Structure formats: C-alpha cells, structure tokens
Amino acid sequence: MELVLALLLAPLLTGVVRRTKAVVAGRRGPPLAQAYRDLWKLLHKSAVYSRTTTAVFRAGPVLGLACVGGALALVPAGPAPALASFPGDFVLLVALLGTARFATVLAALDTGSSFEGMGASRELGFAVLAEPALLLVLASLAQATGAWSLVPVLRATPEAELGAFALLAIVGATLFGLLLVENARIPFDDPTTHLELTMVHEVMVLDHGGPDLAAIEAAAMLKLWLFAGLLAGVLLPVVAPAPLGVAVHVAGVFAVGVAVGGIESSMARLRLVRVPQILVALVLLALLSWVLGPELAALS
Amino acid sequence: MMLGLVLLPLLAGLAALAIRARRLRELLLLGTALLHVALVAAAALTRPAAAEGAWLALDDLGVLFLLVTSVLFLAVSFYAVGYLRREPEQQTDPEEGFLFSNEPEPTFVACLLLFLASMTLVTLSRHLGLLWVGIEATTLASAPLVYFHRQHRSLEATWRYLIVCSVGIALALLGNLLIAGAAGPAGSLGLDDLLARAPGLRREWLEAGFLLVLVGYGTKMGLAPMHGWLPDAHGESPSLVSALLSGALLNCAFLGILRVRQVLTAAGDSEFAAGPLVAFGLLSMGLAALLILRQPDYKRLLAYSSVEHMGVLSFGVGVGGVAAFGAMLHAVVHSLTKAALFLVAGNLLGAYATKRMAAVRGARAVVPASAALWVAGILALSGVPPFGIFLSELTILRGAAAHDLVPAALFLLFLGIAFAGVSAQALPMALGGDAGGRPRMREPVTRILPPLLLLAFALLLGAWLPAPLVRLVEGAARLAGGG
C-alpha cells in the first residue's frame, strides 16, 4: 500500500519541499508537479556512457531504484498493512538501503573520476554511522512496543502519558536527523549545489544521464517518501480505519515535507568535519531511547 | 653372559689399537657393534636371572638404556666407517683457516669401543662403586674422541670436559661414600643389600649422599647450571661422537642418579628426591631455552637442546607416576632423535664447511636428503605429533597436570621458547632460498641410512608402541619414578 502511494505521490512530496523553501524565501517557486515533468523529460532523452564504465555503471541506478522499492514494500501506510511483514523486517529494510548505497558507490567508482570517488568516499563515511543509528532506533521502538515487525510497531497506539510522549520525541528527533542524512538534505549535504567539492550524494551521480538519471531521481524521491512515511507512522497515532487513516497518514507525510523545507531554508550546510560528530550524536540518541525505553514505559 | 657384554668391546678396543690395516679395523668395529646388539637383544629377551648380590645384572632400567646405547652405537659405527674413509689426513679449519691433522685412526676406533665397554659396564653394574668406576671410565674413554680434530679449540673443549666432569664425578664418589657410611661401618655399596637394608640406613647421610650424587652425575648429564662443558664438547667433537655423547652417555649418567633414587625409595623417602629433580629439571629447561635463542652455531644449538631435554627427563622423574613413564619413553626417543640430528648436522657441516646457521641456506637444493632429514629431525625434536617426543612430553604433562598447573605451565612455556628459538634458525637452513651457487652434492648411503633409520624408529615409537617395549618402560618407570 505504501509502495503504491509512494509511486504516485513521491514527486509531489519533493515539489512540496521545494515550494516550502521558495515560499519561505519569498519566491513563488516552481509548480508542484515540476518533478513529474523532470522525470518525464529525462525518460525521453538519450544517454552518454563513459568508455571506462562497465555493466556495473548501468546496473547502479536500476538496482538502487529496485532496492528502495523493495524497502517501501515493508512499510505500512498508517492503518493499511505493508506488502510483506514478518519479524525483523526492518533489519531487511536497513539492509536494502545498504544494497542501494553499495550499488550507487560502485557505479560512481566505475567512472574513474576523482569527483565521483570523493562522493563515494564521503557516502561510505556517513553510512558507517547512519546505518547502526537507524537500526537501533527501530529496534528501540520494537523493544518499547514489544513487537518485532514494522506493521504492529507503527500501528501500536502509544498511550498519551508523559513517558511514551518523551520516548516518541527522542525517536522522532533521531528519525528526522537520519532522514536529513540519508536523503542528502541541507545540514548534511546540499542537493541543489553546483560546486562538486561540496557535494556528497549529487556528485556520485555526476556522470549519469537520460533514463539512468531518471531512475536515480525517482529513487531519491521514493527514499524521501519512505523516511517521511516512517516518521509519520511513528508520530501519528492510528485513529481511524482504512480510507480516513491513510489520508491522515498522507497528510502527515506532507507535513514532514514542509518541515524538511523549513529546516533547509533556515540552516546552512555544516562543515564536512562536523557531520560525523552529529552522526555520533544521533547514534547516542538512539542508544538513549533504547536504554530509557523500559524506564519510560514503566513511568507511564 | 653379563661379563661377556662388557669384555667384548673392551677386548675389541685393545685389539683395534694393534691393527694397522684400515679395512680390518672397520670390520672389527662393525662386527663388535653387531655382536653387541645381538647379545643385548638376547639378554633382553631371555633376561637371565642374576644371583643375589652379583656385581653385574640386568634389570628393566638397565636393559632399556643398554638397548638404546647399543642400537645407537651400531648406527654411529656404520656412519663412522664412511666418515673415517672420507676424512682427509690434513685439512684446513673452516672457522680460522689454519691447517690441522686428525687423531690417528686406531686410537679413535679403540676409544670408541672402550667408550661402549664403559657404558655397558655402567648399565649392568649392581654396585654403586662399580657404577662410579664405569662413569669415570666413560669420561676418560670419550676425552680422546672429543679431541679427534687436533686443533686448539677441540683441545680446549676436551680439557674443559675432562676437568669439569672429573670434579663432578668426584663429588658423586663422595656421595657414594656417604651412602655406604649411612649403613654404619659394615656398609657396602652393593645395590641389592643396600635395598634390603634401606629402612635401617641413617636417613640424613642417605639424603646428603643422594644430593651429592645428583649434582655429581648431574654434571655428567648436563643439567644446568653444571652444563658448561656440554656445548663446547659437542660443538668441537666430530658429529658422530656428539651423537654418542648426547644419545647414550647422558642417559647413563641419568641411570646413576636413578639407582640412588631406588635406594631412597626403598628407604621410604622417595618424596625427598622429587623436589630437587623438578627444580633442576625446570632450571635446565629454562636456562637452555633462553640460551638457545642467541645461539648462532647449529651444533651448539643441538647441545643446548640436549641440556633442555635432560631437564625434561629430570622433571618427568621428579613428578613421578605417569610422568615417570613419559620420562623413560622420552629418554629413549630423545636419544634416537638427537643422535640422528647430530649425524645430519655432520652431513651439513661436510657440505657447507661452516657451523654458523646464518651461512647455511638452500640445503634443499645442495644436499636434499640431509635437508629433508634435518627438517624432520628439527620438527621431531620440537614435539610435533607423529614423532615420539610429542607422546612422551604429553604423558609427562599429563602426570604434571594432575597436581597443580604452575609447573606444567612453566614446562610448556620453556618448550615453547626453545621451539621458537630452534625453528627460527634451523628451518631456514633447509628451506631457505638461494644455495649460494653450490652444486648438488652426492650423498653416500653411509651418511644417510643411519640417521634415516634412527628417525624412522623415533617415528615408529610415536605412532605404535610394541607391547614388550611398553612393559619394559613401565618396569623402568616403576623403578625410577619412586613408584
């Protein structure tokens, strides 16, 4: 269910984020559906492949998109269950994101250019800390709600006491931080910059063009939707049955989009050296949520 | 029968002095060796009962060591025939380059035979005084053997060997006299009546006597810190002599200590001997292991390894019980392995004319058979399983681990250090890369067969112990280990 929603509405979410940034900056900003047109344009362009590249370069974007799709299949959309749900499925989710990253890094290294190598090196640097943080956060959620699969975890209606609220605050903050890191948003990486030296994610896809670039853009959008969906699932208690609940969930996702737009326009990019420190902070937050989980549950 | 065993080599030795023709002398040497082995085997199987109080008799301990000694002597004499035939009269010293000649052959062969006679006397004697005379005779017989190469270094080694061992053995004489005194004025040194009257002996003199005998014969056996003479004697003497010295002589010295330990056990005081034996054992192993680390010369390395393995023997007998069985087995297997290694060291010295391990490389290409035997021997010495030493050391460990772990842990630590020291320098000699342009040399059968047979026998003892041998070793262990 989330997969279908994402395929349809993900470009819209990116549009919302861009629109929020424009409005905050006092501009009208591009039309909301601009992302759809970009994808359509790219799909119909030809591609230029570098001579040094091999099949890995061509497989990168395609595998990346497939993996993010697979990950989305595991996430529930509010009340609606996910396509596949089993104990420990969020471990598979994190691992699929890892596979996508592995494919993108290899594709970048295949071009043999120094910029793409730099992007790959930074991406690996960030991933080493981001992955365990995401894993720990989802695990602490599972520990707090006593379930092992994403669907029951996100559907569990946290009681409104003080303890549960505090736990949700910590988990929400960590998830939001991870969203910014994984999707290369402002404080960690600038998606719109043109100076290669400052890029991380964008510089890895420098040499891709035409349909490959379309696949990469789509994968990025779906990933944004995935994280926003997770965040919405955690924060919004599931109150209503299917149709209404899903609508609330979608609204939540767009709210997260607006929040991302707000953050992006209010902060500048951090120096590259500072990023690992923030990541370590995120990991510690995840550990904190883990340790505090039982006490907070006992408190409420 | 017993006297015959001693007289045969004695007379052959004297005869060898008279014979001028080399071929006849070689025949005499080989013949005596073969006859001696045959006699010993016959004696071991039939085990003729000796009259009570007889001076020469065969018990389990004596038979075991005599068997090893005569088998070793046969192998060495077979090797000696090839060695003497190829040894030039006049040769230059590899280390310092001066010319020197060798000892005349008749005296060398005669001394070899006298050496065998004295060792046989030691293993057969049931009288402590006679045992002392035998051991002193071994020293005197082997002094000219060490001095085969007439040059100053072996002369100095011989002098040291003679003086240190004679002083040591004199101390043992003092010990023997004290033991005799322990039985009062009418005391005699006959083993049988000492055993009979053991409980009545004056305990303090008996113990003082044992300690002096332990230090005296320990000097001859090469236990640290009295081992000073051993590396020089083995380093400078021809390899076949060091094979006999390490293989047979050290065991005979150990036999002396075990005989007195028998008296102590009969007097119900065997625990007294355990402490010093274990102490000397561990001290020898530790000191030898550390000295091995810095030893550039491979013959001296093997000598220090002998000191270490004598330490293992002493430790095993000291611990007693199963470890005593391990110690007796270790005495046999170590003699075989060490003798084989010394013979192979002789081959390497012949091929490379240097005793420094750093200068010997790529023996695999120059003398392949000796190189293979050398690697197998070094691994066997370090207690690698298929060979017997692993089995004996594990049995000793099993006995030691029954009490407390600290001595067993020290035992393993010293073996480990020695293994690291030996393998670091000895294995590259054979497996190392460039052979320095040396052509591949022809290796005569007389140089390869003896060490090969000895190592094969050690390998056999590691994998399959024949039943009669097990009974023999058990009997010896019961006598030695203060059972």
Added chain:
Amino acid sequence: MSALALLALTVVVLVNFRLLGGSRMVPIIRGGALQGVLLAGVAFALRFEHVGAESAALAILTAAIKGFLLPGLLLRALRQVEIRREVEPFVGYNLSLLFGALALGAGVLVSQRFAPGEGVQPLLASVGVFTLLTGLFLVVTRRKAITQALGYLVFENGIYAIGLCVAPEQPLLVELGILLDVLVAVFVMGIIIFHIQRDFSHIDVDALETPSERPREAGA
C-alpha cells in the same frame, strides 16, 4: 688413634697450606705426593688393626701410585713445558691462605654437624673436608693446567680421607677401580698438557682463545 696417624694428619694440613701459598710448581707437586703417601699411611694404620692384610696391602699400593707414579708423571710434563712458576692466578696467594683457614673451620664444623659414628676420628673427617675444599679451590683459581690437574689430585685425596672415616673398608675391586681411574685421569691430563704446550707454548687454560668468546654475531 695412634699418635703417628695424628702427626700425619697435621702434616697433611700443613701441606694444604703450602699448596695454597706456594707459587712454584715443583714444591706443589711434591706436596701433593707427600699428602697422598701420608693419607695412605693413615689408611694402612687404620686397617691394619681392624680388618686384615690384603686391604692394608692395597693401602701401600695406593701410597706407591699417589706418592711416586703420578707426581713423576706431572714432573715429566713439567720438564717438557719449561714452565716453573704460576704467574698471577685469579686469586692472590695471601687471599688463598685466608680461604685455607676458612676451609679448615668449615671442615671442623661439618665433621661436628654430621656427628660421625663411633670409631671415626672427627679429626680425619675435618682434614678430609679441608683437603677437598683446597683441591677445589686450586682447580677453580689457578691458571696453569698442571696446577689444575694437581688440584684434582688433592680433591681426590680429600675424598679418599672422608671415605676412610665414613666407610672404612671397601671391597678390593672397587678400591682398585677408583685408584685406577684416578691414575688414568691424571695420565690423560698429562698427555693433554703436553699437547697444549706443543700448540700454544704456554699452559694458561684461560687464554686458550675459548670458542664461546669468539666475536658473537647479532643474536638469532
């Protein structure tokens, strides 16, 4: 203990001090010989009363060998070597004498400690121990090979004396064996001294350019 034996033992003690103090070779060798003869005499006196003729006869044979044969051997070796004096031994002569006194004290102490059984003269035991320690001291501190051989001989005498008081009579064969061994030992030492002299024209055991002092390469 007849007065004669007592006299003999005191002379042995004096000879010990002579050995420790003297630097010239010839008197030392003669001193050693005298000591051998005296101890054999004491043995003869002791045994004659108790046991019987043939072991007493043995004592005479010992006296003959230790008194004349062995010293003659050493003197012959000495003549070939043309060395007359023991030059700067490891321990000075005065210090050696001091050691001699200490050794005598130790001898007396040991003989008391071991409280020898009846019929054994404590004096014989203490003289035995003293001679033994003197012999060892000579072997350890003197440079010349001949003095070391003599030291071994004196050490042997000491043990012989202790043997006398501890286990007076021994079977003939063993006594003979021990004697024979000592004889051959000194004989071989004599030959080797001859070879040392031939190769080195000196008989300093210490300066034989010992193998282990050769310049050592770097460790393993």
Added chain:
Amino acid sequence: MTLLLLAVAALGCGGLSAALASRWPGWAGRLGAGGAVLGSALGLVPVARVLSGSEVGALELGWAVPGGALSLALDPLSAFFLAPILALTALTACYGHGYLAADAHPRRRGLSWLWFDALAASMVLVVTARNGLLFLVAWEGMAVASYFLVVHHAERDGVLRAGWLYLVATHLGTAFLLLLFARLAASSGSFDFAAWRAPAGGAAALFVLALVGFGAKAGLAPLHLWLPEAHPAAPSHVSALLSGAMLKTGLYGVLRMLEILGPAPRSWGTWLVAAGLVSALAGVLLALVQRDLKRLLAYSSVENVGIVLAGIGLAVWIRAHGDSGLASIALAGALLHVWNHALFKGLLFLGAGSIGRGAGSLDLEALGGLLRRMPWTGAAFLVGAAAIAALPPLNGFVSEFLLYLAALRSVTAASLPSLAPLAVIAGLGLVGGLAAATFAKAAGIALLGEPRSPGAAAAREVGPAMRFPMVVLAAACVVLGLAGPLGLAAVEAPVAHLLGARGEAARALGALAPTLWTVGAVGGGVLLAALGFAGLRRSALAGRSPRTAPTWDCGYGAPTPRMQYTASSLAQPLTALFGGLVRERLARGASGPRSFASEPRDPAEPPFRRAFGAVAALAARLAPLETGSTHLYVLYVVIAAFAVLLWKLA
C-alpha cells in the same frame, strides 16, 4: 563411517602418489588434485546423511599408545563443520591444479600436493576425532602441513619469516590446548571425549584455556597476528582453504569444549560476545586500512570469526536464561555464518589469487579496471564482495539476519536484562557498515575505473580450471541467499545436538522458515524489479542510440588514472574517524616535494613485540653465563652442590 575412512585414504594416497611423481610435475598435479576431489566427494556422502538426520556408526579401534584410541565419530556438529572443509578442499584443489600449472617451481609441485592432501586429511580427522590424543595429533599435523604450504614460495623475502611466525603462533596456541587436555585427562583418567567431565571447581579456568587455545587457531582478535602474515604468503588456493576451512576448526573446538564442559553459565556467554565483538570490530577496522588485497581478506576473516563467536556467545547467554528456542535461532545464525563465510571468503581468496596471477600485483594502488579485462574473475569477486558485506539478496545477509532476530527477540522478552543483545545489535550494525565500506573499496578500486599500472592494464583472464570453482562458489552464495530455509534445514541437526533440546529447536527453526522465504522473496523481487527497470530503460533508449565518450567529470581536459581515488584516500574519512589505525608520514620538505604516505598499523602488535623483546633481553642478560672459562664452570658445579645441600638439609 567406512566412506569417511575411504575419503581419508583417498586423500592420503593422492598426496603420497603426487609426492612420488614429483619428477613429472604434470602427473603430480593431476594425482594430487584428483585425490583431493575424490576424497572430498567420498566424504560428503556420510556428511549429507548425518545432516539429514540419520545416524552414522562410530569407529572404535585400539591404538598401541598410552591413553590413545583411534576413535572417530560423525555427529551432527562434526558433519556440519566437515561439509565446508570438504567442499572447499575439492574446489581449491581444482583451482590449485590450474594455479600451480604456471608456478615457478615445477619440481616442488609434488611435495606441495602431498602437504595439501595431508592438510585436508588432518582437518577431516580433527573434526571427527573423539579421543584427545588423536585430536592433538591431527591438530598439530594440520599446523605442520599448512606451514609447509605457506613456505611454498620460500625464496620470496618475508615468506619464511611469515611461515615461522605462523608455526610459533600455532604451537603456542596448542600449548594451551595441551594443558587443557592434560588437565581433563588427569581429572577423568582417560583421553576419550566421552569420559571427560568439567571438574567441579576449575570449569572457568578450563574454559579460558579453551577460548585462548582455539581462539589462537581461529584468529580471535588479540591472537590474530599470524593470520595477516601467513595467508598472503601462501599460494592463493592454500590461503583460500586456510581461511575458509582451517579457521573453522578453531570454532569447532570452542563448540566441542562448550558441549564437554556442560551447561555454560551466563558469564561465559558475555565473555564470548565481548571477545567476538572486539575481534569483529578490530578485524574490520584493520581490513579497511589495508592496501594488500590478501591482507585485507585475512583481516576480514578475523572479523567474521568474531561475528560467529559473538553469535555463539549470544546463544550461550540466552540459553543460560533458559529460553533454548530463542538460543537455537542465535546458534543457527552463528553456524550458518560459518558456512557462508567458508563460501564467500573462499571465493574472495580465489578471486584475489586470479587477480594476482592476471594483473601481476595484489597492491590495490596498482590495480583498477580489471572487471573489463577479467570479466569472469571480476564478476565472481563482485558477488563475493557483496555477499561478505551482508547485502540482502545474498547469503551473508541471511545469517546476520538470524543473529539480529535472535538479539532483537531476546531484548523484547521482558525477562532478560538487555546488555548483551544490545551490544550484538549495535556491534553487528557498526561492523556491517564498515564491512560494506571495506569491500566497496576492495571491489571498487580493484575492478572498476582506470587501471593504475601497466600490469593491470595488460591483465588477462585466468584459465578455465581457475574460473570454474569461482563461478560455483558465487552461484552457491546467490542460491543460499535467495533460498534461506535450505541453510536452515542443514543447521537444525547440529543446533539440536548442541542445545540438547531437540523439540524446542525444531519448533523455533520451523517457525522461522516462512520468514526466511519472505526475505528470499523480497530479495528476488528486488532483482526482478531491477531487470524490469533495465528492460524499461532499453525500450526508452531504443529510438536514441547512446554514444560513448570519455568520462565527463565536469569537463576535465585530460583525466589520467593517477587522478582517481586510491584505496587509502577512499578510506580516509573513516580512518580519521577511528584514529590510531594508520601510521601517516607527511614529508614537509622545505624545498623538495611534499609527500604523504600512510601504511596500516596493527595496534595488537606492540604488546606482543614487547613481550618477545623482554624474553630476548633476558636471554641476552644470560649470555655471559656462557663465558667459556673452565674455572667458572667448576665454580658453578660447586655452587650448585652447596646450594642444593643447604636447601634440602639445612
């Protein structure tokens, strides 16, 4: 059981005949490799039977050695460890036949095959021995055989030293085992495993001895120093067998000891988890900074051994809390990881060997662009790298998934304090990320981009005999990845045997089957989707013909291979994060060129070097004892006499 004996016999004759035929290298190779493959095939039959649940008779023969007995038995645990040993033996033998064909020393080939078959035979005996003495004989035999294989290229510098370091490290490790076995034999009177019981008090001391002894062989963290020296020195097919199979005998030893020493208390579990995670983290961090491909793989073996040990520790920890159903999941994960590691580590080492043979060097800074020049090796190496980085569609992920699941469910079970599982989840997460970075570096730098040296530029694909085993191993990785429950079925027998709870284990593992099928399905789905998108892209590009041009790289005029990112620069952000792993030398020449060089530094090495230095210093201080002056030696004799008299009589 007779088939197993036949297998050992086949290995023996194969080796001996190869040694005898060393004068004709061609025949020696065929005989040796043939013997190995035949032996493995024969051995695998009883293994399969035991793993599928049926019993195989034990062998009990007398052995004329005190305390020894030729007793072999094939229980599920032995069979489980025997499977990867035999499979890898066959595959590496096939690879070795091709690899040694072009070796520089044809005359040494016979001997090398003798030692190869001896190694395989001794590993088979180690895993099936039921008598302590036989186990030790096989154990040391394995060490000696692998020593001779490691020093095959003795003339290359550093190989003999690496061989010596290996021999001494194994020997010291075995010293601990000797002490352990002697102690057990002394307290229970015999060397047979069946008779051994943990003595009342000393079980903890024995466990530490076992952990150190077997850990040294398995390459556990502080004791791993010999591994990165020995494996690169050995010929590639040998290092594949060493890393893939021989390290497992250490893990087998730990499991066998846990079985013998009876129910393990909780503290042992924590010890194992701590040791495992430390080893995993140290291994992967050191692998990350390596420049030599084989050293990188050797360190990664340290990491995977750590993961398996952590899994075993977790199982012990949970079982000590009484929940043997959950413990069986953790143990299943650990054991499955043993198989998976055997597969992808063997594949990666064979791949490294082919790269070394094809491109002439193993230094990552001199490789590049090999996927285009060596397609088969490149593809297989890529699959291996993805598998070892535990990425979903492949087998590496399945075993780590089981470990995560066990850790997770043991946390959510309210009764358990959550330190160990938390450590496992956080540790595995961090190690997983680092492993992905390490192998992205290894595969990316070696296979992709421009060749950085003429050797790499002129690389040629290796022969079919070397390609076939790599392809088989890669296929096995994919199959075990997609069809998880296949591995689960194989693991059920040993897990039930070890935990002794046949019912609960079967029920817990049974419940897991559908989960693993879904994991496989999602993985398969992702692959199919990728193929679908690729088809979509081809149809989109059908009209327009895509052009090829040099890499755009923001308009660089003349990009050169030197401009590419190198291995150490790729790992630089991480080495900066985890300080102390790399010794960096920045040459600030006032006038001359400034240069920056970094080489990996193993923090575990200094303590060992100091220890050996102390022993050498002690030996040096003893040297004057050997002055060679007669007087001193006589003095020593006299002093010894007085000392012992005073000691015992005063």
